[in-house]
């Protein structure tokens with residue numbers, strides 16, 4: 001728990017600093033205490049309460065000082081964020097991920113790809129390369145669901161939904177007439193949908209089901 005708490009303290013501090021808050025440490029402790037009260041009042045775990053306080057704070061426009069993302073932003077997700085990487089690709093962004101990657105290797109990859117690191121690991125944030133912002137990094141609370149992680153990254157970097165990339169490898173998708181894919185599409189889906197895509201890199205087949213539409217709609221709503 002203390003690691004999670006420390007991770008939140010760092011994020012609270014970063015948000016308050018962005019907002020040029022005075023008495024930074026008092027602000028951080030006030031937010032932690034607020035989560036403590038919420039946890040007691042609503043009988044939820046402290047981790048859950050910290051996540052809620054953080055979420056509310058992060059949506060506060062006044063605290064969003066990050067510049068708009070350059071078109072070429074490239075994400076590198078830590079070993080635990082494979083689901084987030086898939087959905088970032090689904091929303092049109094480059095996002096690399098390797099299962100079980102060691103921390104040293106992860107940092108090396110981030111440097112060579114000039115990528116922005118996404119991590120839930122508060123200990124990793126202690127590394128000098130991240131602390132000194134030599135590698136750009138964004139810490140996500142470890143308690144969020146994948147759609148919540150995705151929304152948070154979208155808000156933090158001011159992203160918009162773009163043409164989807166392959167969720168498996170990040171390759172470009174090309175639209176293929178469904179007749180040409182008849183033997184690869186499950187019959188029910190073939191009847192329901194008309195738009196099908198194939199990855200130019202790995203040849204995987206994709207279509208946008210209700211789950212995809214729901215998640216993308218949620219991201220689009222963030223803008224309003």
Ligand SMILES: [Zn+2]
Pocket residue numbers: 166167168169170171199200201202203204
């Ligand atoms: Zn692919």
